[in-house]
Amino acid sequence: MFGSKKDETAGLSGVGNPEKEWRLIERVVMANTLELRKTRRWGIFFKILTFTYLFVLLGYVMFNTSATQDIGPTGGHTAVIDVSGVIAQGNLAGADSVVASLRRAVEHSDTRAVILRINSPGGSPVQSAYIYNEINRLRQKYEDIPIYSVIVDSGASGAYYIASATQEIYANGASLVGSIGVTAAGFGFQDLIEKVGIERRQFTSGEHKAFLDPFMEVDPEEQALFEAVLNDVHEQFIRDVQAGRGDRLADNDDLFSGLFWTGSQALDLGLVDGLKSTSELARDIGYPKTVDFTYHPSPLEQFARNLGVSMTKTLVSLANSGSLSLN
Structure with missing residues (x-):
């Protein structure tokens, strides 16, 4: 029983450790930052893909239109x-x-x-x-x-x-x-x-x-x-x-x-x-x-x-x- 009380005391003292708290916060912030970067990269990729598709489609339509005119x-x-x-x-x-x-x-x-x-x-x-x-x-x-x-x-x-x-x-x-x-x-x-x-x-x-x-x-x-x-x-x-x-x-x-x-x-x-x-x-x-x-x-x-x-x-x-x- 005395041993369990020591463990509880050690656990409580660990929670209140400022250095560990800052490390935890730092890991959370870094994880969120990495996730935001990935989201932004995928967003840019899909935007580029969409614009490329639209330009290709526009070029195709213009080419076929001019072809029918000739x-x-x-x-x-x-x-x-x-x-x-x-x-x-x-x-x-x-x-x-x-x-x-x-x-x-x-x-x-x-x-x-x-x-x-x-x-x-x-x-x-x-x-x-x-x-x-x-x-x-x-x-x-x-x-x-x-x-x-x-x-x-x-x-x-x-x-x-x-x-x-x-x-x-x-x-x-x-x-x-x-x-x-x-x-x-x-x-x-x-x-x-x-x-x-x-x-x-x-x-x-x-x-x-x-x-x-x-x-x-x-x-x-x-x-x-x-x-x-x-x-x-x-x-x-x-x-x-x-x-x-x-x-x-x-x-x-x-x-x-x-x-x-x-x-x-x-x-x-x-x-x-x-x-x-x-x-x-x-x-x-x-x-x-x-x-x-x-x-x-x-x-x-x-x-x-x-x-x-x-x-x-x-x-x-x-x-x-x-x-x-x-x-």
Whole structure:
């Protein structure tokens, strides 16, 4: 029993030894420091690995994108260009993209024909007219390269405007074709804000600066002016379609009324020249090999475009908060 008490006394005296306590603390601190160093090294390693992977992936995408843009010799092919979606500036169906694709296609030494594969409900008359005029210019410059159109699901309004510039137009029997007209629509909220109790405050310089304001009654004079504008654009549309289609168009009063028809009906009206798909037309042309010349933005261009749109929206929202506008 006396021996056990001595051992307990020795153990208690050891716990209170400052030198041993500092050694213990030093070992704990050193162990933690080493662990932190290992963690930091692994963190740096994984960061480097991640950045390396991203750079390799980016380089791969850029290489493959540039490779698709550089089409080598084919021995003779039919170039295909998609006109898909709403025709508007900045869209892939806008004039910038379609015109660039057309020029690139006809400038290729092995292009024997070009097909515009159209699937669009229409869009901007200005953008459509730009494409229409460029097709006519290229047809005159490259007389040995015919340009055709194939309407897939829809080739309406501005999309048909574009198609009418090509040498021939083809569609499917169930395609929607036509809608040769111009439209503009809006809403009137003048009664709503009166019921809700909202006071409309607007300050303008110029008699018609608040033209067709949705919070005001429609002015008959302004309505007549706006209808005159629409009619003028419609007349341009009709004139260009007639110039492109010529005497192939049937004598029908509804042809330019804004109505649309199926591909089969459009064939009877002279709006299309036949019922064929893109591949069928390419085979009939004599060059069944098709090569896609549709412009596709690179991932970097798409990122920059999205970033630019986001920044523009932010700046516009800030600029419109209580500022004057010349729009």
